[in-house]
Amino acid sequence: MDLDLTPEQEDFRAEARAWLAAHVPEVPPRSLETREGFAEHRAWERTLAADRWSAVTWPEEYGGRGRSLLEWLLFEEEYHAAGAPARVSQNGVCLLAPALFAHGTEEQRARLLPPMASGATVWAQAWSEPEAGSDLASLRSVAVRERGGWLLRGQKTWSSRAAFADRAFGLFRSHADPGRPPHHGLTYAMFPLDAPGVTVRPLGRLDGRPAFAEIFLDDVFVPDADVLGEPGRGWRVAMSTAGDERGLTLRSPGRFLAAARRLVALWRATADPDDTALCDRVADVAVRARAYQLYGYGVAARLEAGGTLGSEPSMSKLFWSELDLALHGTALDLLGPYGELAGTAADAPEGGRWADGYTFALAGPLYAGTNEIQRDIVAERVLGLPRGMR
Amino acid sequence: MRFLPDAEQNAFAHSLDRMLAAAGTPGAVRAWARGEHGPGLALWRRLAEAGVLGLAVPEAYGGVGPLPVELAVAYERLGRHAVPGPVVETAAVAALLSHLAAAGEPGPAEEWLPGVCAGGTRVTLTLPAGGPYALDADVCDGVFVVREGMTGEEGDGAAGVPGDGASGAASGTGRTHLGGAPGDGARTEGTHAGVRPGDGTRMDRTRAGAAPVRERAPLAAPPVRLFLAGGHGPVQSSVDPARRLARPVLGEEVPLPESAVRAAAAHAAGWAAFACAAQALGVGSALLERTVAYVRTRTQFGSPVGAFQAVKHRLADTRTALEFARPLVHGAAVALAAGAPGAAAEVAAAKATACDVAYAAARTALQLHGAIGYTAEYDLSLWIGKARALRSAWGSPADFRALALHLFFE
Numbered sequence A: 001m002d003l004d005l006t007p008e009q010e011d012f013r014a015e016a017r018a019w020l021a022a023h024v025p026e027v028p029p030r031s032l033e034t035r036e037g038f039a040e041h042r043a044w045e046r047t048l049a050a051d052r053w054s055a056v057t058w059p060e061e062y063g064g065r066g067r068s069l070l071e072w073l074l075f076e077e078e079y080h081a082a083g084a085p086a087r088v089s090q091n092g093v094c095l096l097a098p099a100l101f102a103h104g105t106e107e108q109r110a111r112l113l114p115p116m117a118s119g120a121t122v123w124a125q126a127w128s129e130p131e132a133g134s135d136l137a138s139l140r141s142v143a144v145r146e147r148g149g150w151l152l153r154g155q156k157t158w159s160s161r162a163a164f165a166d167r168a169f170g171l172f173r174s175h176a177d178p179g180r181p182p183h184h185g186l187t188y189a190m191f192p193l194d195a196p197g198v199t200v201r202p203l204g205r206l207d208g209r210p211a212f213a214e215i216f217l218d219d220v221f222v223p224d225a226d227v228l229g230e231p232g233r234g235w236r237v238a239m240s241t242a243g244d245e246r247g248l249t250l251r252s253p254g255r256f257l258a259a260a261r262r263l264v265a266l267w268r269a270t271a272d273p274d275d276t277a278l279c280d281r282v283a284d285v286a287v288r289a290r291a292y293q294l295y296g297y298g299v300a301a302r303l304e305a306g307g308t309l310g311s312e313p314s315m316s317k318l319f320w321s322e323l324d325l326a327l328h329g330t331a332l333d334l335l336g337p338y339g340e341l342a343g344t345a346a347d348a349p350e351g352g353r354w355a356d357g358y359t360f361a362l363a364g365p366l367y368a369g370t371n372e373i374q375r376d377i378v379a380e381r382v383l384g385l386p387r388g389m390r
Numbered sequence B: 001m002r003f004l005p006d007a008e009q010n011a012f013a014h015s016l017d018r019m020l021a022a023a024g025t026p027g028a029v030r031a032w033a034r035g036e037h038g039p040g041l042a043l044w045r046r047l048a049e050a051g052v053l054g055l056a057v058p059e060a061y062g063g064v065g066p067l068p069v070e071l072a073v074a075y076e077r078l079g080r081h082a083v084p085g086p087v088v089e090t091a092a093v094a095a096l097l098s099h100l101a102a103a104g105e106p107g108p109a110e111e112w113l114p115g116v117c118a119g120g121t122r123v124t125l126t127l128p129a130g131g132p133y134a135l136d137a138d139v140c141d142g143v144f145v146v147r148e149g150m151t152g153e154e155g156d157g158a159a160g161v162p163g164d165g166a167s168g169a170a171s172g173t174g175r176t177h178l179g180g181a182p183g184d185g186a187r188t189e190g191t192h193a194g195v196r197p198g199d200g201t202r203m204d205r206t207r208a209g210a211a212p213v214r215e216r217a218p219l220a221a222p223p224v225r226l227f228l229a230g231g232h233g234p235v236q237s238s239v240d241p242a243r244r245l246a247r248p249v250l251g252e253e254v255p256l257p258e259s260a261v262r263a264a265a266a267h268a269a270g271w272a273a274f275a276c277a278a279q280a281l282g283v284g285s286a287l288l289e290r291t292v293a294y295v296r297t298r299t300q301f302g303s304p305v306g307a308f309q310a311v312k313h314r315l316a317d318t319r320t321a322l323e324f325a326r327p328l329v330h331g332a333a334v335a336l337a338a339g340a341p342g343a344a345a346e347v348a349a350a351k352a353t354a355c356d357v358a359y360a361a362a363r364t365a366l367q368l369h370g371a372i373g374y375t376a377e378y379d380l381s382l383w384i385g386k387a388r389a390l391r392s393a394w395g396s397p398a399d400f401r402a403l404a405l406h407l408f409f410e
């Protein structure tokens, strides 16, 4: 057991660091949750893609570098340490792309992946519905067969970034399967957010910014070419990427290492060292960030050796979402009377980074499957305990 | 002994509940956040009619107080309905000015407090124990500023030791009270200057500055002075949309004996913390009530989510925490009413606990509502933001905890 990098991995890390040092904008782009900020983040994706940094694990033919998970973890550490912008293309790269690799056709991959890598197409995930949150399989939006494709009808909600994104992927009930469990008969379809029949209503999150949106679908035509996997078998396609949504790839250790470093710096600059309770909290965050980093290295090694993840991403999700809350909650306490300022306030410390980070962290235990559901999964699928009343 | 609100106090609480529920405070809060104060001020007039604004004001100045028990009961209701405006600050100004009056300086009390009780005059303040912002300065007629230091400029007061606790009021200087070794304090200033990134303003005066000043004993503690603001800086938004914060711009000094101002400021800080604790209790209760109602009706997997044990347990924990926070708030009220020497510690215990409970209740409420709780347009967000804001109002949780330890100091 060791933590040594090969010379090639060291080179890769150094190359990433040098590139980031030369390219990360000095003035960070504006908030992702504004039209202008969204455009600035999109431009950053183009910059990344131009030198093949936007999806390093993808095969080269689609704009990637064919790198391993371990190398991606290293890249992420460098990326966040450099203070590089948030990834507007994350839904596509983290959620849709793995499904395309596993279930898509060659035509779909060739058509959809390169513009995803370059930020030319930004994707939104349209799974949740007003009545189908944790119980996603109970969704009611439908796909009705039409010549050469499907007509989508219904309502989706809480779709992150849909306010400004280009396309969305979602699940729709296409086959009435009376008597069978509700996750049968679903179809995974992709559609443009400006297609005829689509209405997008932005929703303000806690701080009022339109971080997500409702999507109303009124007979939106989707050609067969934009159905992913077999019609009626969409649940399997969607669930094959649920691990990607929850685990390491959604929120990499590098993100928390960089934030923990900033927290320690804030503590050193502002706190009373005699306040041992705060000191303990800061130290706890630092230790947890390190634990997550090492855990990630272990996962990468296991996958490299041919292992699989199973339900493990549920534990990652619990860990990173609680860590994010502890990290930002501690920061706000360190900021004393400035901790209550909204991210948009002129006086907000560090341009509102801590305030915005806290707001965002509050959602961590909710999205990508709530933490209550993840705990059930760990108890039942990892520990093998009897299934509860769900 | 009868450690319970009496029938009259309960009736007062219920009448406030009815009045505030009928008034539709969420709409008033949203308007207030936009700087449209009309609906909120209409609410204020009704609070004045109900006597709420005079609860900390002695009869000599138009009030009915000081009545800390009634204030605890009423302010819990204000929190429960998310009433906008400087409610805590109104009580603190009343405590400040009436304490000055009792020390032989009745001028400011006579000038301001009758109007405050009647509802026509609105006041707010900053104290050394709190942050640099005056809440709702843009809608107030009088913005009182208590500053430490020679010039009265922000950050001038290096010491941040308002009062020494002997006056019986929380001053938010818990660490100082605990008497950390002065040598440690010197290190504190050297390596941990409490400076806010950006403008060099002290972020945490009480900790960063206190001990070093003690060490430089020959220097007297900097003077504490009272000013009326001549204006205010731009409004800074808080995570609680109802809280409009602004830095006061110093106006004329109210010429008063320094020792009287110092003692009154410490007294006012205690009342601010106390009123804030009562308000936080109401915020926590509202978060719980709304969440219980929601999980009864929200169905997933063919069952109300409130039937899932994970959901039930979090709500039961929230209820239990509130159950044990309320006696602390009421205990602080009794101590204040009696002028007990230990009142500062009682207030601190109440403030630390009630604000912690409200903060935890907000996390639970958000989590159990799911995504809808995360939206600004859903009213729950008003209480979620307020719980976070009250946590750091008038001193840090650590400051109040340190002060609360005095409960068991001989």
Ligand SMILES: Cc1cc2nc3c(=O)[nH]c(=O)nc-3n(C[C@H](O)[C@H](O)[C@H](O)COP(=O)(O)OP(=O)(O)OC[C@H]3O[C@@H](n4cnc5c(N)ncnc54)[C@H](O)[C@@H]3O)c2cc1C
Binding pocket: A124, A125, A126, A127, A128, A129, A130, A132, A133, A134, A135, A157, A158, A159, A160, A161, A212, A363, A366, A367, A368, A369, A370, A371, A372, A373, A376, A390, B298, B300, B301, B305, B308, B309, B310, B311, B367, B368, B369, B370, B371, B372, B374
């Ligand atoms: C910031 C944010 C971004 C999001 N982005 C997207 C997106 O891009 N695309 C998308 O499709 N969706 C998105 N979502 C929606 C997210 O997937 C849902 O919020 C989540 O699935 C939970 O559903 P719900 O909000 O309806 O809560 P509910 O399912 O109604 O849950 C309410 C509460 O009940 C609990 N609960 C439910 N069932 C059980 C059970 N069996 N046992 C114990 N407790 C239970 C939950 O844990 C929760 O605490 C986003 C949500 C947020 C907050």
